[in-house]
Amino acid sequence: xxxxxxxxxxxxxxxxxxxxxxxxxxxxxxxxxxxxxxxxxxxxxxxxxxxxxxxxxxxxxxxxxxxxxxxxxxxxxxxxxxxxxxxxxxxxxxxxxxxxxxxxxxxxxxxxxxxxxxxxxxxxxxxxxxxxxxxxxxxxxxxxxxxxxxxxxxxxxxxxxxxxxxxxxxxxxxxxxxxxxxxxxxxxxxxxxxxxxxxxxxxxxxxxxxxxxxxxxxxxxxxxxxxxxxxxxxxxxxxxxxxxxxxxxxxxxxxxxxxxxxxxxxxxxxxxxxxxxxxxxxxxxxxxxxxxxxxxxxxxxxxxxxxxxxxxxxxxxxxxxxxxxxxxxxxxxxxxxxxxxxxxxxxxxxxxxxxxxxxxxxxxxxxxxxxxxxxxxxxxxxxxxxxxxxxxxxxxxxxxxxxxxxxxxxxxxxxxxxxxxxxxxxxxxxxxxxxxxxxxxxxxxxxxxxxxxxxxxxxxxxxxxxxxxxxxxxxxxxxxxxxxxxxxxxxxxx
Amino acid sequence: xxxxxxxxxxxxxxxxxxxxxxxxxxxxxxxxxxxxxxxxxxxxxxxxxxxxxxxxxxxxxxxxxxxxxxxxxxxxxxxxxxxxxxxxxxxxxxxxxxxxxxxxxxxxxxxxxxxxxxxxxxxxxxxxxxxxxxxxxxxxxxxxxxxxxxxxxxxxxxxxxxxxxxxxxxxxxxxxxxxxxxxxxxxxxxxxxxxxxxxxxxxxxxxxxxxxxxxxxxxxxxxxxxxxxxxxxxxxxxxxxxxxxxxxxxxxxxxxxxxxxxxxxxxxxxxxxxxxxxxxxxxxxxxxxxxxxxxxxxxxxxxxxxxxxxxxxxxxxxxxxxxxxxxxxxxxxxxxxxxxxxxxxxxxxxxxxxxxxxxxxxxxxxxxxxxxxxxxxxxxxxxxxxxxxxxxxxxxxxxxxxxxxxxxxxxxxxxxxxxxxxxxxxxxxxxxxxxxxxxxxxxx
Numbered sequence: 001x002x003x004x005x006x007x008x009x010x011x012x013x014x015x016x017x018x019x020x021x022x023x024x025x026x027x028x029x030x031x032x033x034x035x036x037x038x039x040x041x042x043x044x045x046x047x048x049x050x051x052x053x054x055x056x057x058x059x060x061x062x063x064x065x066x067x068x069x070x071x072x073x074x075x076x077x078x079x080x081x082x083x084x085x086x087x088x089x090x091x092x093x094x095x096x097x098x099x100x101x102x103x104x105x106x107x108x109x110x111x112x113x114x115x116x117x118x119x120x121x122x123x124x125x126x127x128x129x130x131x132x133x134x135x136x137x138x139x140x141x142x143x144x145x146x147x148x149x150x151x152x153x154x155x156x157x158x159x160x161x162x163x164x165x166x167x168x169x170x171x172x173x174x175x176x177x178x179x180x181x182x183x184x185x186x187x188x189x190x191x192x193x194x195x196x197x198x199x200x201x202x203x204x205x206x207x208x209x210x211x212x213x214x215x216x217x218x219x220x221x222x223x224x225x226x227x228x229x230x231x232x233x234x235x236x237x238x239x240x241x242x243x244x245x246x247x248x249x250x251x252x253x254x255x256x257x258x259x260x261x262x263x264x265x266x267x268x269x270x271x272x273x274x275x276x277x278x279x280x281x282x283x284x285x286x287x288x289x290x291x292x293x294x295x296x297x298x299x300x301x302x303x304x305x306x307x308x309x310x311x312x313x314x315x316x317x318x319x320x321x322x323x324x325x326x327x328x329x330x331x332x333x334x335x336x337x338x339x340x341x342x343x344x345x346x347x348x349x350x351x352x353x354x355x356x357x358x359x360x361x362x363x364x365x366x367x368x369x370x371x372x373x374x375x376x377x378x379x380x381x382x383x384x385x386x387x388x389x390x391x392x393x394x395x396x397x398x399x400x401x402x403x404x405x406x407x408x409x410x411x412x413x414x415x416x417x418x419x420x421x422x423x424x425x426x427x428x429x430x431x432x433x434x435x436x437x438x439x440x441x442x443x444x445x446x447x448x449x450x451x452x453x454x455x456x457x458x459x460x461x462x463x464x465x466x467x468x469x470x471x472x473x474x475x476x477x478x479x480x481x482x483x484x485x486x487x488x489x490x491x492x493x494x
Numbered sequence: 495x496x497x498x499x500x501x502x503x504x505x506x507x508x509x510x511x512x513x514x515x516x517x518x519x520x521x522x523x524x525x526x527x528x529x530x531x532x533x534x535x536x537x538x539x540x541x542x543x544x545x546x547x548x549x550x551x552x553x554x555x556x557x558x559x560x561x562x563x564x565x566x567x568x569x570x571x572x573x574x575x576x577x578x579x580x581x582x583x584x585x586x587x588x589x590x591x592x593x594x595x596x597x598x599x600x601x602x603x604x605x606x607x608x609x610x611x612x613x614x615x616x617x618x619x620x621x622x623x624x625x626x627x628x629x630x631x632x633x634x635x636x637x638x639x640x641x642x643x644x645x646x647x648x649x650x651x652x653x654x655x656x657x658x659x660x661x662x663x664x665x666x667x668x669x670x671x672x673x674x675x676x677x678x679x680x681x682x683x684x685x686x687x688x689x690x691x692x693x694x695x696x697x698x699x700x701x702x703x704x705x706x707x708x709x710x711x712x713x714x715x716x717x718x719x720x721x722x723x724x725x726x727x728x729x730x731x732x733x734x735x736x737x738x739x740x741x742x743x744x745x746x747x748x749x750x751x752x753x754x755x756x757x758x759x760x761x762x763x764x765x766x767x768x769x770x771x772x773x774x775x776x777x778x779x780x781x782x783x784x785x786x787x788x789x790x791x792x793x794x795x796x797x798x799x800x801x802x803x804x805x806x807x808x809x810x811x812x813x814x815x816x817x818x819x820x821x822x823x824x825x826x827x828x829x830x831x832x833x834x835x836x837x838x839x840x841x842x843x844x845x846x847x848x849x850x851x852x853x854x855x856x857x858x859x860x861x862x863x864x865x866x867x868x869x870x871x872x873x874x875x876x877x878x879x880x881x882x883x884x885x886x887x888x889x890x891x892x893x894x895x896x897x898x899x900x901x902x903x904x905x906x907x908x909x910x911x912x913x914x915x916x917x918x919x920x921x922x923x924x925x926x927x928x929x930x931x932x933x934x935x936x937x938x
Contacts, residue, residue: 097513
């Protein structure tokens, strides 16, 4: 029982019900109590004065606690990596303050590449951001932060009631959620595609159909002939048509798969090319084999015969090497000829094949020499090109008003070359109205070289009467400057 | 004057301004950046055609910006300060432009006018009459309060929690009518007790008895020594006029370390608590400022900085509250983490706390610097532990608590605390030769 209890109990019950007596108080207060009693007007007056004396007495004896079972104290392990300099740290503070999500991610990436940690004073904000419910970038932030928060951050996570952050590759497939499994699978496929199939096989039969289909989609990464056996088994035996269709779609993306081989053989028998006469077609009859190979029988277009339709579907699913063989020329010439005069020219979309095989070289040949902006069907192929290939693109002319640069901002935020960047900027400034939201501007700034800062100013000055262009100019200049600061902030290590 | 990020954050009106200000702390946002010994200035490019003209008085922190923001200081002023704090080399150090010189001169003239006004003599007779009338009113109020408290004690406090708000509001209003705002504040403090916590019985009884004793002491004011009269009058709510304090209070010239600041928002009024620690005097001083929304603080103390100043203490028992008689410019940072300031360990600090309470039992909290301590968390409770494995409970907001943990990593540090009888509050700390504030809600 605490020595304060007697006084408090009297206060709670009321002096009408319980009187505070000398026995309730420490002996030391005996004299004080007697003096107070002599002058007290009534019981309540006496109570308050005694209580005041008592609390003063109690406080005058306060000591820090000496606990029987001491509270465990943990200390974060010392860091093995350095903290960045003042400039980089200040930039981080600035980026956390503003809503520059992509620039923040660039800071994280740069810090990770150069082996720096998040300064301790920013850990709280950084972690709160990464665990913010509903954040679209949380996953990416956590992935980058796993190596940036250091021992201090890892020590802090449980104290903030957050789960541990696992570095990439350390996740457990067995216990992962479906969303996590998809990301694990995609990542594994990048480095070790056969291991991805092994992972899939472990829980394949227990997964629901929708999940199976979504997991199969992840095989697009690192897809090759070695996946054919698994995909064929799925296509032949899975109980869900969605899963079977997904497997078929994937098989069509493997240039040397049996199914693509079937298409190639059929096309070789029925499609002929003669230098002077061009393409000729021998009609083909629909068969069960075609049906199993995912070929439809009847065209929805009255102007296209069913035979042409069957062959056209196959033609849209064979690789460039096939056309090179048929046309008896090298790949680049084949691509050029096919672009100029393909078979079934009225309806064929060979861009589908380029996408299917994710054939960067074919896309490059396809776009080379074209005035890309004049052909809307070519625009989606641009992100497939490498930085060097994009430099050779012809971006002359005016883009259509509904063109939105966002479609050229792929997942890979590698910096573009100067020619391509200039072309993109010219195109943006040539449009009547130029509104780009902050995230798009950020993504664009990540790709534009810092050396174009002055060029943006020039383009902006030429459009100074347009409010939307002015706003875009100011924003882009600011963002590119920030990007420059991030790059130099770490370089200088100041 | 070179300010740290922490210090600038303290100047911001809210967390949103800090965020927005940090967003502007980039060279890309400023088309003009300049600095001199007494001011910073810049042109911030917004989305409009004309940039905003922003200037900061560095000698006696003040801001001016041509933006239409109602916040003060605005994000541009904060952004300029943040940028200067992180990259001073980006600022040209040429001559101040005319618009900056004009503003600075205006400020100097205004300060001189203000001083002139305050030197005017007061009508002593009228003042004495007013004081006498007030004394009678307060006496009546003290009598009423005691009567009311006696009724409360007679019936018991068991049913207070469910009616605390209405119960104490009425008597608080009566105390305001009786011109005893100090007593009214004590009654309102009773409304703020956490009646769902375990401690409410103790706090309620202790605070009621304290209020009763203050009222009783006021009734017998004439029998008390001079210092106690001042103390009781202050507790009841009599203000000590600035002139009176400057004329009669003890003045201490020293290098004062701004060890912590706190802000309390009350509607449109911000009460700013600046805690200072004297290098030679080893005294703690509290400089209070009452700032209306949109108004400038008279003096801006930067936590973590040292200011050379003459501080005059208010009268009372072992007073801490001060007025700034004269600021003599920035002082040199002096060490507080090497044991030359404050106490090593909690037992020593607690002894100091007890001594202070023995001198003035009405004290609520005692400022103290303690070194060799570390944070500990156990079952949701936050503790402070010293090398002898002694503990005190810490009361702190979630973000302050986590910030303390983040910057210390569980290691030993030197901290500035407000020591209370039930819990201590950590306001700031020093670790790895860096100073961090913990209490401000828009930290970091």
